[in-house]
Amino acid sequence: MTDAASIAGRVPVVATTTEPRLLAVDSLRVEFAGPAGWLPVVEDVSFTIERGETLGIVGESGSGKTVSSLAVMGLIPKGNGRVAEGTIEFEGRNLLELDADAMRRVRGDEISMIFQEPMTSLNPAFTIGKQISDAVRAHRGVSRSAGRKRAVEMLDRVGIPDADKRVDQYPHEFSGGMRQRAMIAMALSCDPKLLIADEPTTALDVTVQAQILDLMRSLQEEMGTAILFVTHDFGVVADICDRVAIMYAGQIVEQASVAAVFARPRHPYSEGLLVSMPQAARAGERLTVIPGQVPAPGAIPVGCRFQPRCSYAEPECGDVPVELVTIADGSSARCLRSEVVQLRSAAEVLSLATSGGERGEREVSPEPLLAVTGLVKHFPVGGGVIRRAQGSVRAVDGVDFSISPGETLGLVGESGSGKSTVARLVVGLLPATAGSVAINGEETLTLKGKSMRDARRHMQIVFQDPYSSLDPRATIGDSVGEPLEIYENLRGRKRDERVAELLQLVGLGSHVLRRQPHEFSGGQRQRVAVARALALEPRLLVCDEPVSALDVSTQSQVINLLGDLQERLGLAYLFIAHDLSVVEHISHRIAVMYLGRIVEIGPADEVARRPRHPYTEALVSAIPTPDPDVQRTRKRIVLQGDIPSPANPPSGCRFHTRCPYVMDVCRHEDPPAYETEVGTTVYCHLHTSGPVLGGKPVSLIPT
């Protein structure tokens, strides 16, 4: 085992004995108002952060990780929330004893925070510069021009090009990644000693996530800021954290150095989170799941809170509350059996999946179920009643693929690549500009009226956000039964019987028929959405980011469900996601999209593990591996900048502006299709011009 410091390559600055700790949270208890009085959301939470150190707080939604960090900021909403117990000492001062104005002066100056949603975290009505400048001026009595100067300096420091011009722009003129950079610039503008980062990269593409993590790391080195990093992603933890606290149902269940937690988790929940990642299972096989769900506040078990879901639980685990106990190597765990049970390390877990795996024999039918050729969608921009359109956004610009019966094609790419537009075009939710979508050999784009409705039976869609894709006022029975009423004229009992069958099929009992969506968790709602999509017995299911809004443990449950349904019903999937590891797990073949075009398509294993297009290679390398040994030593390609605007795509190969291997020819000529012997089609000049790769993986290019 290697120790944390040598893996990290950087040693946390250790506090000298005379100086008080930077942050020490002790026995924190935060309560929120429920219908029957105050309910604890965070209980008995204690942790410390040293100067310059990064502590990760990991957990699923509802674990209390965000609430804990808001408590440190003094931002628990008054009225319906309160800190009921505990102390939060920052450099020796108990922040909970400060009055409102003193706490305000700490916020932004000594402790600051960045949030998950860069799209909504900046005020749309003011320029970026004014917002940064106001933050500086709230703590330093400087002039407007000095504030603006500081804003330019900070924007420049976080890598915003032309900072002196962009400082006067509004948030809507910034891309998601740039907004998060601007947020970081604002948060660090007063040189805080502690930065709280609440899922700062979750809403970003993996390629942008890699940029932001790099930026945070280098700024931390420069400025010596300590970071409290809240995340649900073990890969990110392995990438950036020194120590980690894992939270479950409002409590810390394990606390240890990152190296220790990955080398030997001490709490079954930590192992469970690792094991349920798609990276931890062979492609095509079922993912290991943590059964059940995080308990709601107010329905917390008496004994060990994880015990009802724990596969190592013994009867005594349920009797009395479990304390957090320190274990020999400086780790602590809230588990009665942590010394008894030998949990698997990250390396062991990941090795389960390294052998590639068999996806089972599929009958390859000569006739594809779905054949998409030359699909194009241009959205006009500008223009209005009087003026003509000034151009078009080429969201999808010539896409070809086919899907056989019972096959899964994964479609990946950054936001803006056009993958969701493809989904909508295929099922006919958007009219295509050109091209053909044929199901069972029948062209669907030209169909109208009844014949179109008939063709649509064969393909159904499941959307990303189960919270907004179900009618909040309709019962589950009505939502799932609606297509049956429309297409098969089933009503009343007959409809309900069929709905009950469908609900059974997706693992929900028929007793949920009369309930409404708000009574369900995200994972259960997504099951309902799948049941509705299956009502007409389609042969193709288009899944548009079906698991991205779900927690890790729920995500694996839904992925398993989709796998089971495919096996039982012979369904074909067009599975769209930005998370390549999920896509690799579930897909037979993968297509990678960039700026409206497919750049590489082929067998899942080949595309994900031996990419032949530099863009695929960059996507793969941007996914953080949940193993610090691997993550901190492996070669990574961080793409520079953002995806260019599809209104004005680059000439030649569209990727040439960001490609690390760009050649002259790439700037002028569209790359031709190159078929490799493993069955991949790749659109890249590397295979035909220059030092020819001739179908070999990009990784073989010497650096």
Add this chain to the structure above:
Amino acid sequence: MGSFILRRVLALIPLLLLITFIVYALVLVIPGDPARTLAGGTKATPQAVQAMRLRLHLNEPIYQQYWRWLTQALQGNLGKPLFGGSQTVAEGIRTRFPVTLSLAVGAMFVALVIGVPAGIISGIRAGSWQDRSTTFGTSLGIAVPDFWLAMMLVVVFAVKTHLLPATGYVSITKDPLGWLQDMILPCLALGVAGGASIARQLRGALIDVLDQDYIRTARSMGLKNRKIIGVYALKNAATPVLTVIGLQFAYLLGGTFIIEQIFSIPGLGSYILGAIDTKDLPVIQGVVLVTAVIFVFVNLVVDISYGYLSPKVRAQ
């Protein structure tokens, strides 16, 4: 911003043309023969009918009539009233318009003075007793008809206590203090309902905005509460409120006509009511045109303010 305003102004030209056409088309909706109706109906002599026809050029095709009227209107000539007086319609409007405008602006001032603070107080303390009592007050303000409120105000402040005059109007240039005294009751009567709807809209908008992520960001950066609410939240909450203000202004212009009657104020209201009585077409056309143009202009100002408040709107 400059080009944004220019585009908005240019977009108004077709709209204004349409309005003038609709106003002129009032001629077409007069039942039967317009010349006969305007000349006094069945008892009019053929000579009188013929004279009316020639005077209003009703013998020409409609597009010619419209064109003649439009080109003259653009030069400020709205014709002469059919009945009574040597004053032209344009002059008639010119003398009465400031009266109505000062009433509408005064009422808008009352509405803002009541609505904005009330909206802010209840918006930042949603659910508190201050919020609940404000909401009760605004419900009352919207429910009470303005003419009833006007008469109650007259009873309390004029009849019982003699604090303010019950009726009458003096021009601001003649007697500023008298003008102020004359305007207080009508503006109050007219502005209270507007103030109530502004307060409600602002309350809702503020509650929404204060729940936004960017307000949390401002708090997390340690900005002062006053600045967060007064600048960061208010600028975002102002957009929907502005819509209400624009609509309120239209309502106020209509409302002045009734209030003018109650307080005997010689504004456009009494002018047009008199004209409707006698079917004095040029007067009706003139007043409707002016009112419509003002309404369009107010909405232009609202549109431009959207652009100021929301940079996204400006870019589109």
